[in-house]
Every structure is written in C-alpha cells, then in structure tokens.
Amino acid sequence: MRINSLKSNDAMNDFSSSTLTSELWKQSIKKTFERQLQSQYDIGKSSVSERIAKLEKLLKTILAYQKSIQEALYQDFRKAPAEVDITEIYAITGELKHTIKHLKSWMKPQYVPSPITQWGTSSYIHFEPKGVVLIISPWNFPFNLTFAPLISAIAAGNCVIIKPSENTPNSASLMKKMIAEVFPDNEVAIFEGNAEVAEYLTKLPFNHIFFTGSPSLGKKVMKAAAENLCSVTLELGGKSPVIVDETADLAKAAKRIAWAKFLNNGQICIAPDYLYIQENVKDEFLKLFKEQVRLFYGNTPEQSADYNRIVNKNHFNRLKRYIDEATSSGAVVELGGEMDESQRFISPTVLSNVSLESSLMQEEIFGPILPVISFQLIGEVLQHIQAHEKPLALYVFSNNQRFVNTIINQTRAGATVVNHNTLHFLNNNLPFGGSNNSGIGKSHGRYGFEEFSNAKAILKQWFPFSSGDLLTPPYTDFKQKLINLTIKYF
Incomplete structure (x- = not known):
C-alpha cells in the first residue's frame, strides 16, 4: 500500500492545506470537541467488556496495518522495518495485551479501611474517567507515543482528541485512517496540522x-x-547520563550503550545522552564500542539498511552545529563525524575531551552523538549530575553493588537502569515518566489508566448510628469532653 493513498479525503481535518482559513479548521475542531463533550458520559459509563472490545479492535487494526506502518516510517525518516516492529509495533501491542488482561481488576472498586471514629461506614475508591482529553504526540516514535497514551485513555473511559506531529506527515496520515476505522469521532478524533493547531487545541x-x-x-x-485548571501529564526529556565504572563488563556495556544510543538515530528521549567512563578503562571501552558500532552498521553506516536518518534539515543543522562547536573548542572525534545534508545523514559519532560548557553538554542532544567524559572518583560525577536538571533516565554499568547503590541514592531521575538501558520503557508493570524538568505524571499499564482517571472517594454510612451525630451543635460540656477524648486517643 502506497502511503500517498492514505492521505485523508476529509479536507476539514487536513490543516496543512493552504486552502483552509484559520476559522474553518477552528470551527471543525470546536464542533468535534463539543460532540465529545456531549457524549463523554455515555462513553464514560461503558463496561469492562465494552472497553476491552474497543482495545481488541484496535489491536487487530495495528496488526493489520503493520506493513503500512513500516512504510510510513521509512518514508518519514528511513526507519528500518525491524526497528519499527520492536519500538513501534511491539511497544503498542504489548501495552494493549497488558491492558486487556488487567483492565477488569483496575476498574474494580478499591476498598480501604475506615477509621474507628467512623465506625459503621464503608469506604472505597472509584476510578471514573476524566472526561475529554487531549493527546499531543511527537515525531520520534509517532505510533508508539500516540497509541500508548490512547490505550490508557480508552481503558479509563475517556473521549480523546489527538494532535500528531507535523514532522512525520506519512505517519500522521496513516494514524488518522486507522483511528477512523476503529472509533467514531465523537469518541476519538485526530487533527493534523502545525504548531498553530496545537496551540489552539491547548x-x-x-x-x-x-x-x-x-x-x-x-x-x-x-x-x-x-488557564482551564486542566491536569497534565508531561513526558519530556533532558540529558540522560550513562555511567560505566571499572568493574563493569565492558563488552556488554559497549554493545548495550551503542544499541540504545544509535537506535532511531539517537532521536529518543531516554537515549544515553552522554557517557561518564572511569579513566583506567576508557581506552578499552572505546575500542570495544567502535567495534560494536562496526558490527551493527558495517564500515559504511550510510549504506546500512538498519541505520535511520535525522527527521528534518532543522534538526540536522542543529546537530551539525553541536559537532562543529565542540570540535572547534578542542573535542576529539573518536568515531564517525561524517555528515551528508542531502540525506540528513550523521554517522554514529563519539567525541572525547568535550567541554562541559559546550552545547553538547548543556542541551539534550537527540541525535547520534555521544560525548565521553572520563572520571576517577564518583564524587565528581555525582556533583555534575546533581547540579543539573533531573534526567528522564539514568543508566549505570557496574558489578560493584555499593557503587550502584551510591548512584541510586545520590541521584534523582525518572528511572534508573542497572547494566542495561531503555528496557524499562517496555515493562508495563513499571511507571514511566520524569520528574520536574523531565516530566510530570506517569504512564504505562495501571499507571496510565490511573493518570487518565479521577480517583473518586466513596463513603457509605450503612449503620443507623454514626459517632459523628454526637459531635453536632450545640457544643455542650459533654460533647467537648468527647471531642477532647477523640483528639487524644484517636
């Protein structure tokens, strides 16, 4: 199936078209939003079986469009089909299967104890939908990072409007087609367009x-x-460090870091952003790392079918500027450095002797460039990490448990992974999300379901007598004594 054939015929939802005025697309969004407001309570009262049926239909649709998803991502930034299967398809189908399996237990009331002062009552938590929600998804994993929160939102019983990134137009167009086959637009709708559309939606x-x-x-x-007192989940990013000490299995560390760093051409919010390596094993590690990159992508990565491209020229130029600035300030190119603007190609690149004040060390890289910094004592590493914003992820490779515990206890991050990297994203039993600058809120599995739900407190007085009835006005001396006893003993 050619991606060009997947372009929507619904002009009212294609906001990249110059033939549409601002008022027309705003009117289209507003009408859909109003329809969802009207239907939110009917959709919100859907049963477990009804929600599971929707998720199963979505799962079948994802599997049916597997080849089309591969083609769309290849056209957007030459993503390898196998990499699409791992990072896009499996990530979604795994989330769907996990949610389908556990949704019944998540939706059950959670009974909690009542204090003795409220004897005669029962208390529980009821998870109700938040209502009508907006999902704004990025370009680096357009299917994964659109459908994963959508799964949680549907599981929680919400209506959803989605704004995908304009930087991956083939993927956005295909998602629009897929969503329309599964959901009516009064439940789930997608609106394509630029930043102006996103701004209006928010x-x-x-x-x-x-x-x-x-x-x-x-x-x-x-x-x-x-402005609308609207709750948010923000999955952001930042500079996720990776630390390797002298006790680590260097060969495994080199393989796993190279895989995670150059996956998706480094355009991953949880990619290892920069590397701290203990001085006495730096040379050996770099030798193993270079060999591993060669095994992954050959001697000419530009010709590798498994090596992606930078999504657009703006991001290419930004990364080129980072490399040029670093090398002009004394950074040493240990590996790579080759670039081809016409192909948006940057080879797997490793730089040493990088200034901590350079853009590479101040900004999130989001590309196939790995700055390497040597250290002797862990204190200097901790000082640097603590002085900067909390990362979305932190990785440590070590066989010294005391060293690992020091890192875990003296750093703060959305997640910490020991002797591997990025795999935590695919464990739906773990919460995924950042802290402060790297994000607010959690997603995946039950955490995603609860993120799109309101945990409503329910208390029922089932016994005819309530101790609270003794503490109503007028406040006599006897009642004051009861109040004093309650404060003292309960």
Whole structure:
C-alpha cells in the first residue's frame, strides 16, 4: 500500500492545506470537541467488556496495518522495518495485551479501611474517567507515543482528541485512517496540522492533556492548561547520563550503550545522552564500542539498511552545529563525524575531551552523538549530575553493588537502569515518566489508566448510628469532653 493513498479525503481535518482559513479548521475542531463533550458520559459509563472490545479492535487494526506502518516510517525518516516492529509495533501491542488482561481488576472498586471514629461506614475508591482529553504526540516514535497514551485513555473511559506531529506527515496520515476505522469521532478524533493547531487545541477546556515533547514546549502546554485548571501529564526529556565504572563488563556495556544510543538515530528521549567512563578503562571501552558500532552498521553506516536518518534539515543543522562547536573548542572525534545534508545523514559519532560548557553538554542532544567524559572518583560525577536538571533516565554499568547503590541514592531521575538501558520503557508493570524538568505524571499499564482517571472517594454510612451525630451543635460540656477524648486517643 502506497502511503500517498492514505492521505485523508476529509479536507476539514487536513490543516496543512493552504486552502483552509484559520476559522474553518477552528470551527471543525470546536464542533468535534463539543460532540465529545456531549457524549463523554455515555462513553464514560461503558463496561469492562465494552472497553476491552474497543482495545481488541484496535489491536487487530495495528496488526493489520503493520506493513503500512513500516512504510510510513521509512518514508518519514528511513526507519528500518525491524526497528519499527520492536519500538513501534511491539511497544503498542504489548501495552494493549497488558491492558486487556488487567483492565477488569483496575476498574474494580478499591476498598480501604475506615477509621474507628467512623465506625459503621464503608469506604472505597472509584476510578471514573476524566472526561475529554487531549493527546499531543511527537515525531520520534509517532505510533508508539500516540497509541500508548490512547490505550490508557480508552481503558479509563475517556473521549480523546489527538494532535500528531507535523514532522512525520506519512505517519500522521496513516494514524488518522486507522483511528477512523476503529472509533467514531465523537469518541476519538485526530487533527493534523502545525504548531498553530496545537496551540489552539491547548486553549480548549479539556479535562486532561497528555503531552510528549521538549521541556520548553511542555512549559507552554502547562501554562495553557492552567488557564482551564486542566491536569497534565508531561513526558519530556533532558540529558540522560550513562555511567560505566571499572568493574563493569565492558563488552556488554559497549554493545548495550551503542544499541540504545544509535537506535532511531539517537532521536529518543531516554537515549544515553552522554557517557561518564572511569579513566583506567576508557581506552578499552572505546575500542570495544567502535567495534560494536562496526558490527551493527558495517564500515559504511550510510549504506546500512538498519541505520535511520535525522527527521528534518532543522534538526540536522542543529546537530551539525553541536559537532562543529565542540570540535572547534578542542573535542576529539573518536568515531564517525561524517555528515551528508542531502540525506540528513550523521554517522554514529563519539567525541572525547568535550567541554562541559559546550552545547553538547548543556542541551539534550537527540541525535547520534555521544560525548565521553572520563572520571576517577564518583564524587565528581555525582556533583555534575546533581547540579543539573533531573534526567528522564539514568543508566549505570557496574558489578560493584555499593557503587550502584551510591548512584541510586545520590541521584534523582525518572528511572534508573542497572547494566542495561531503555528496557524499562517496555515493562508495563513499571511507571514511566520524569520528574520536574523531565516530566510530570506517569504512564504505562495501571499507571496510565490511573493518570487518565479521577480517583473518586466513596463513603457509605450503612449503620443507623454514626459517632459523628454526637459531635453536632450545640457544643455542650459533654460533647467537648468527647471531642477532647477523640483528639487524644484517636
């Protein structure tokens, strides 16, 4: 199936078209939003079996479109089909199967104890939908990072509007087609378009906004949401460090770091952003790392069918500027450094002797460039990490448990992975998300279901007598004594 054939015929939803005026696409969004507001309570009262049926239909659709998803991502930034299967298809189908399996237990009331002062009552938590929610998804994993929060939102019983990234137009167009086959637009709708569309959407009074992107844009989303007292989930990013000490299995560390760093051409929010390596094993590690990159992509990565491209020229130029700035300031190219603007190609690149003040060490890289910094004592590493924003992930390779515990206890991050990297994203039993600059809120599995739910407290007085009835006005001396006894003993 050719991706060009997947372009929507619904002009009202294709906001990249120059033939549409601002008022027309705003009107289209507003009408869909209003329809979802009207239907949110009917959809919200859907049963477990009804929600599971929707998720099963979505699962069948994902599997049916597997080849089309591969083709769309190849056209957007030459993503290898096998990599699509691992990072896009499996990530979604795994989330779907996990949710289908556990949704019944998640939706059950959670009974909690009542204090003795409320004897005669029962208390429980009821998870109700937040209502109408907005999902703004990024370009680096367009299917994964659109459908994963959608799965949680549907499981929780919400209506959803999705704004995918304009940087991956083939993927956005295909997702629009797939969603329309599964859901009516009064339940789930996608609106394509540029930043102006996203800005307009964030000003609408949604009940929740789930945003994946950069911290700078996350601040704008949160500011817009605050105007409507709308809750947010922000999956952001930052500089995720990886630390390797002298006790690590260097061959395994080299293989796993190279895989995670150059997967998706480094365009991953949880990719190892920079490497701290203990000085006395630096040379051996770099030798193993270079060999591993060669085994992955051959002597000419530009010709490898498994090596992706930078998504657009703006990001290519940004990464080129980082490399040029670093090398002009004394950084040493240990590996790679080759670039081809016409192909948006940057080879797997490793730089040493990088200044901590350079853009490479101040900004999230989001590309196939790995700065390497040597250290002797862990204190200097901790000092650097603690002085900067909390990362979305932190990775440590070591066989010294005391060293590992020191890292875990003296750093703060959205997640810490020991002797591997990025795999935590695919464990649906773990919460995924950042802290402060790297994100707000959690997703995946039960954590995603609860993120799109309101945990409503329910208390029922089932016994005719209530101790609270003794503490109503007028406050006599006897009642004051009861109040004093309650404060003292209960």
